[in-house]
Amino acid sequence: MTRSTDTLSAEIGVIGGTGFYEMDGLSDISRIQIDTPFGSPSSLITIGTVHQRRVAFISRHNEGHQILPSEIPSHANIYALKKIGVRQILTVSAVGSLREELSPRHAVVPDQLIDRTHGRSSTFFGNGAVAHVGFADPFDPTLCEALASGAETAGITTHRGGTLIVMEGPAFSTRAESSLNRNSGASIIGMTALPEAKLAREAELCYASLCLITDYDVWHKSESDVSSELIIKNLRSNAENAKHAISQAIASLDKSLVECECRDALSNALITPPTLVPKATRQRLELITERYWGPA
Numbered sequence: 043m044t045r046s047t048d049t050l051s052a053e054i055g056v057i058g059g060t061g062f063y064e065m066d067g068l069s070d071i072s073r074i075q076i077d078t079p080f081g082s083p084s085s086l087i088t089i090g091t092v093h094q095r096r097v098a099f100i101s102r103h104n105e106g107h108q109i110l111p112s113e114i115p116s117h118a119n120i121y122a123l124k125k126i127g128v129r130q131i132l133t134v135s136a137v138g139s140l141r142e143e144l145s146p147r148h149a150v151v152p153d154q155l156i157d158r159t160h161g162r163s164s165t166f167f168g169n170g171a172v173a174h175v176g177f178a179d180p181f182d183p184t185l186c187e188a189l190a191s192g193a194e195t196a197g198i199t200t201h202r203g204g205t206l207i208v209m210e211g212p213a214f215s216t217r218a219e220s221s222l223n224r225n226s227g228a229s230i231i232g233m234t235a236l237p238e239a240k241l242a243r244e245a246e247l248c249y250a251s252l253c254l255i256t257d258y259d260v261w262h263k264s265e266s267d268v269s270s271e272l273i274i275k276n277l278r279s280n281a282e283n284a285k286h287a288i289s290q291a292i293a294s295l296d297k298s299l300v301e302c303e304c305r306d307a308l309s310n311a312l313i314t315p316p317t318l319v320p321k322a323t324r325q326r327l328e329l330i331t332e333r334y335w336g337p338a
């Protein structure tokens with residue numbers, strides 16, 4: 043079957059986390075495999091229409107939950123979304139709470155990040171090309187507001203703002219680590235928003251994260267210790283809520299993009315003169331650097 047390019051493009055990307063393996067309510071659906079210079083995305087990409095918007099969905103851990111947080115092909119996921127025309131990315135993550143007032147099954151839309159991952163590549167650059175993007179405010183404020191209002195409309199108790207720590211995992215924190223994380227001022231802890239958010243910034247895409255709380259982590263004395271059983275129970279209900287929240291967030295997003303810093307993130311970030319960048323590197327980066335460096 044031939045399809046027009048338009049059918050295989052999308053304006054909004056959605057990356058679903060644990061428990062959120064497919065989008066509800068999409069029509070005119072295509073499922074496509076997109077190959078990138080950074081490998082294959084986590085899952086086939088589902089492109090469809092909801093609330094008159096073309097949306098591309100990726101299941102971060104793949105539909106059968108086969109990919110560890112450390113193994114998520116974030117470069118390929120972000121690159122593939124950019125390739126099909128996405129400008130804004132809404133993501134969903136399961137997190138643990140580090141604050142009494144942030145209860146299991148509540149939603150948090152964080153405005154800050156602390157990177158405690160190790161060994162994950164967090165850049166598209168390297169191999170002869172150096173770039174340093176600004177990342178002081180890692181999330182796009184318009185998308186944060188859309189996610190928070192979408193979650194509220196979906197009936198979820200929602201907290202605007204807060205700091206998300208991203209740890210390496212896959213084991214959960216020790217009590218000492220949980221205490222350290224609380225003392226760092228963070229609100230919630232997860233394993234997947236990085237390097238995703240950094241790569242989205244390098245690709246000049248707006249990015250925000252809806253975090254659904256599954257548990258209180260191990261610092262909380264009155265709760266039974268974080269266990270897979272408890273987490274899975276809350277995950278199921280959170281995932282259903284998240285689907286509803288994402289749909290409402292999409293409905294609330296304006297077609298015309300609000301001005302923001304994300305979409306010009308590379309304008310002062312590219313350090314290496316393009317003439318010194320090896321051709322293979324330029325070709326691999328062309329989708330995101332062509333605007334500044336011209337065709338590879």
Ligand SMILES: [Zn+2]
Pocket residue numbers: 182183247248249302303304305
């Ligand atoms: Zn933005």
